[in-house]
Amino acid sequence: MxxxxxxxxxxxxxxxxxxxxxxxxxxxxxxxxxxxxxxxxxxxxxxxxxxxxxxxxxxxxxxxxxxxxxxxxxxxxxxxxxxxxxxxxxxxxxxxxxxxxxxxxxxxxxxxxxxxxxxxxxxxxxxxxxxxxxxxxxxxxxxxxxxxxxxxxxxxxxxxxxxxxxxxxxxxxxxxxxxxxxxxxxxxxxxxxxxxxxxxxxxxxxxxxxxxxxxxxxxxxxxxxxxxxxxxxxxxxxxxxxxxxxxxxxxxxxxxxxxxxxxxxxxxxxxxxxxxxxxxxxxxxxxIETLPLRMQKHCENAKAVAEFLAGHSAVAAVNYAGLASDKYNKLARKYAPKGAGAVFTFSLRGGYDAGVNLVSNLKLFSHLANVGDTRSLVIHPASTTHSQLDDAAKVKSGAAPDVVRLSIGIEDKDDLIADLEQALSA
Amino acid sequence: MNHDNYDDNYIRSILNGVKSIAMVGASPVNVRPSYFAFKYLAQRGYDMIPVNPGHVGKSLLGKPFVASLSEIGRSVDMIDIFRNSSHIMPVVDEALELPTPPKVIWLQLGARDDAAAAKAEAAGIKVVMNRCPKIEYGRLSSEISWMGVNSRTLSSKRAPVPTQGMRLSLNRTSVGGGATSASDRAAKNKNELT
CATH class of the missing domain: 3.40.640.10 (Type I PLP-dependent aspartate aminotransferase-like (Major domain))
Structure with a gap:
C-alpha cells in the first residue's frame, strides 16, 4: 500500500x-x-x-x-x-x-x-x-x-x-x-x-x-x-x-x-x-520480462565488438557512441549511461566491395534486415534498408556505400569477435 | 495537502470511505464527462445525487435532479463539482453552510481553486482537485488497464471475477502514486502559467 x-x-x-x-x-x-x-x-x-x-x-x-x-x-x-x-x-x-x-x-x-x-x-x-x-x-x-x-x-x-x-x-x-x-x-x-x-x-x-x-x-x-x-x-x-x-x-x-x-x-x-x-x-x-538482462548483455557485447573493430587494420572507422573517442560519447554518457545500445556502423578500408565480402564471409552473424534480436545481425544499409535514398541522402543519414551495420546479440562476445576476425581476414 | 499530486492512500481512503456523492453540474447529456462519471460511480454502488438547477424536473438514470445542495434534504459524504475553476468558490461556500457539511469536496479534471480548497480544508473537509473519481476508481482497481492506461499499481493476487454493480477492491500496491511525475510536472507548469 x-x-x-x-x-x-x-x-x-x-x-x-x-x-x-x-x-x-x-x-x-x-x-x-x-x-x-x-x-x-x-x-x-x-x-x-x-x-x-x-x-x-x-x-x-x-x-x-x-x-x-x-x-x-x-x-x-x-x-x-x-x-x-x-x-x-x-x-x-x-x-x-x-x-x-x-x-x-x-x-x-x-x-x-x-x-x-x-x-x-x-x-x-x-x-x-x-x-x-x-x-x-x-x-x-x-x-x-x-x-x-x-x-x-x-x-x-x-x-x-x-x-x-x-x-x-x-x-x-x-x-x-x-x-x-x-x-x-x-x-x-x-x-x-x-x-x-x-x-x-x-x-x-x-x-x-x-x-x-x-x-x-x-x-x-x-x-x-x-x-x-x-x-x-x-x-x-x-x-x-x-x-x-x-x-x-x-x-x-x-x-x-x-x-x-x-x-x-x-x-x-x-x-x-x-x-x-x-x-x-x-x-x-x-x-520484455528479460529486457534489463538482455540490454546489459547487448551493450556489453557491442562495446567489446566495437573496441575490437576500432583496433583492426582493415577497419577505416567505427561509429559507436559507447567508445570514448566517438563524437557522440558525451551525449551517450548523459542520456544512456548504462550503455550506448547495440546497433552501430563501421566502414572498411576496402570500401563497398570489402563490405559485401565481409557480409558473405560471416558465419555467426545473420545477414538480414532487422535489429534488436538475441542473434547478432549484419546488413549493408546502402544496398538494403537505405537503398531507396539517393547517394547524397545516404551519406547524410549515415548509410554511405562503404558502411556496414551491426546489431550485436547476446551470444558470447569472444565468438562474435572470432567470427568478425575470420571474415575480415578471409 | 499537496494538491499537485496526491498519495494513492489519500484517494483510496476517500473512495473506500464515501457512500453518497452529490454531483454538482451533472448533465443528462450522455456524451458529457459528468454523465460518464455519474453513471460509472452509480454502477459501482455509490448513492448518486445529481445537482443542476437547469434540469430540475428531470432525472438522471432514475435519480431526480435537485437545484442546489441545500435541497438534497439529507447529508452527503462527498460533493463532486463539475464546474470550471471560476465557479468553485460559491459551491464550496454553499457546502460549508449545510447543516452537515460533506466529508470530501472533489473538483473535477481541469478544475482547481486553491483558495476554495484552503477554506474547505480549514473546516476539516478533505479536498481533491483536478482529478476524476471515475478515472481514479478505475486506476486503483486496475479496471482502467483495459484501456492501456498506466494504473501505477501492481498485484500478485488473483482478483475476483467482477460482476455488475460490484464494488472493486482498491487495495492494490501503489507504485509511485497518482499520475506520473512527468504529467504532474506538466500540470503544475500549466497551473502556474494560468
Missing amino acids: TDRLPGFSTLAVHAGAQPDPTTGARVTPIYQTTSFVFNDADHAASLFGLQAFGNIYTRIGNPTTAVLEERVAALEGGTAALAVASGHAAQVVVLQQLMMPGDEFIAARKLYGGSINQFTHAFKSFGWNVAWADPDDIASFERAVTPRTKAIFIESIANPAGSITDIEAIAEVARKAGVPLIVDNTLATPYLIRPIDHGADIVVHSLTKFLGGHGNSLGGIIVDGGTFDWSKGNKYPMLTEPRPEYHGIKIQETFGNFAFAIACRVLGLRDLGPAISPFNAFMILTG
Missing part, C-alpha cells in the same frame, strides 16, 4: 499483469478472440460510447494486448500506451491525430530508412509534409518551424549509426513552437533512455526490436507522456473538437492526461485498423 516506486526490472516483470481472475493463471493468457460478449444492451452501449472500461473487439483492444500496453507505459514513465501491428503503424496512427492535409512536421534526418521513406512518399499522399532537420544542428530544427508545424520527430539512438540525439535541446525547440516532441525509442528501449524524462511528449517503438527481443513477432507501440496541453492554440482538433463518430465527445476534456493514447485507440486504431495479434502481444510481453 506504500507509494514506493519499484525498480525498472520489477516493472518489466509485473506492470500491467495480474493472475487471471477466472482461472488463476499466473502468466498473462493469450486471449486469442476477435470479440467479447456484453453483459446486456446497456453495457454494450456504454462500451461503444466510451463510458465504461472494457473489451469490445480485438481491433480496438484486447486483454493480452492491454497488459503489454500498461507495461510499456510503466517502463517509459507514460500515462498510457496503445500497441499496434508494427512500428510503422504506430507512426501513422500518431500523426493521424496531429496532422490535417497541408500540415507539416519536422523530422530528424538520421532515421531508420523505412521511416524516411514513409515520411517522404507515403505521407505525401495524405497531404502531410515533412521538413528535414539535422539532429547534430539544433538550430536547423528552429529554422524548420512554420505556422503549419504540428510535431517534431526524432530517434533517441538513431539508425543506422547508433548516434545519440540531444533530446532535451530538441524538446526545448518543440516547447517553444508549441508542438509535441515524438521520440522513436526503439534502439534505446526505456532501459537505456526514457525520453519522457527528457521532455518528450510521445514515445513510439517498433516492439519488433529489443523490447520483444527475439526476432519472432512484429509489433509497435505509442506511449502518451501525459505532458502536452492539447487545448492550447486549438491546433489539434482531433483531441479538442467534438467527435461526430462519438456523438460529440471531446477526447481531451473526457480523458485528461491520457487523452492522446485514447485518441490513438478510438480514432486511429479503430478506423485505420492496424491491430496487433494477441499472440504477438504475448510473445513481446514475455520478451
Whole structure:
C-alpha cells in the first residue's frame, strides 16, 4: 500500500499483469478472440460510447494486448500506451491525430530508412509534409518551424549509426513552437533512455526490436507522456473538437492526461485498423520480462565488438557512441549511461566491395534486415534498408556505400569477435 | 495537502470511505464527462445525487435532479463539482453552510481553486482537485488497464471475477502514486502559467 516506486526490472516483470481472475493463471493468457460478449444492451452501449472500461473487439483492444500496453507505459514513465501491428503503424496512427492535409512536421534526418521513406512518399499522399532537420544542428530544427508545424520527430539512438540525439535541446525547440516532441525509442528501449524524462511528449517503438527481443513477432507501440496541453492554440482538433463518430465527445476534456493514447485507440486504431495479434502481444510481453538482462548483455557485447573493430587494420572507422573517442560519447554518457545500445556502423578500408565480402564471409552473424534480436545481425544499409535514398541522402543519414551495420546479440562476445576476425581476414 | 499530486492512500481512503456523492453540474447529456462519471460511480454502488438547477424536473438514470445542495434534504459524504475553476468558490461556500457539511469536496479534471480548497480544508473537509473519481476508481482497481492506461499499481493476487454493480477492491500496491511525475510536472507548469 506504500507509494514506493519499484525498480525498472520489477516493472518489466509485473506492470500491467495480474493472475487471471477466472482461472488463476499466473502468466498473462493469450486471449486469442476477435470479440467479447456484453453483459446486456446497456453495457454494450456504454462500451461503444466510451463510458465504461472494457473489451469490445480485438481491433480496438484486447486483454493480452492491454497488459503489454500498461507495461510499456510503466517502463517509459507514460500515462498510457496503445500497441499496434508494427512500428510503422504506430507512426501513422500518431500523426493521424496531429496532422490535417497541408500540415507539416519536422523530422530528424538520421532515421531508420523505412521511416524516411514513409515520411517522404507515403505521407505525401495524405497531404502531410515533412521538413528535414539535422539532429547534430539544433538550430536547423528552429529554422524548420512554420505556422503549419504540428510535431517534431526524432530517434533517441538513431539508425543506422547508433548516434545519440540531444533530446532535451530538441524538446526545448518543440516547447517553444508549441508542438509535441515524438521520440522513436526503439534502439534505446526505456532501459537505456526514457525520453519522457527528457521532455518528450510521445514515445513510439517498433516492439519488433529489443523490447520483444527475439526476432519472432512484429509489433509497435505509442506511449502518451501525459505532458502536452492539447487545448492550447486549438491546433489539434482531433483531441479538442467534438467527435461526430462519438456523438460529440471531446477526447481531451473526457480523458485528461491520457487523452492522446485514447485518441490513438478510438480514432486511429479503430478506423485505420492496424491491430496487433494477441499472440504477438504475448510473445513481446514475455520478451520484455528479460529486457534489463538482455540490454546489459547487448551493450556489453557491442562495446567489446566495437573496441575490437576500432583496433583492426582493415577497419577505416567505427561509429559507436559507447567508445570514448566517438563524437557522440558525451551525449551517450548523459542520456544512456548504462550503455550506448547495440546497433552501430563501421566502414572498411576496402570500401563497398570489402563490405559485401565481409557480409558473405560471416558465419555467426545473420545477414538480414532487422535489429534488436538475441542473434547478432549484419546488413549493408546502402544496398538494403537505405537503398531507396539517393547517394547524397545516404551519406547524410549515415548509410554511405562503404558502411556496414551491426546489431550485436547476446551470444558470447569472444565468438562474435572470432567470427568478425575470420571474415575480415578471409 | 499537496494538491499537485496526491498519495494513492489519500484517494483510496476517500473512495473506500464515501457512500453518497452529490454531483454538482451533472448533465443528462450522455456524451458529457459528468454523465460518464455519474453513471460509472452509480454502477459501482455509490448513492448518486445529481445537482443542476437547469434540469430540475428531470432525472438522471432514475435519480431526480435537485437545484442546489441545500435541497438534497439529507447529508452527503462527498460533493463532486463539475464546474470550471471560476465557479468553485460559491459551491464550496454553499457546502460549508449545510447543516452537515460533506466529508470530501472533489473538483473535477481541469478544475482547481486553491483558495476554495484552503477554506474547505480549514473546516476539516478533505479536498481533491483536478482529478476524476471515475478515472481514479478505475486506476486503483486496475479496471482502467483495459484501456492501456498506466494504473501505477501492481498485484500478485488473483482478483475476483467482477460482476455488475460490484464494488472493486482498491487495495492494490501503489507504485509511485497518482499520475506520473512527468504529467504532474506538466500540470503544475500549466497551473502556474494560468
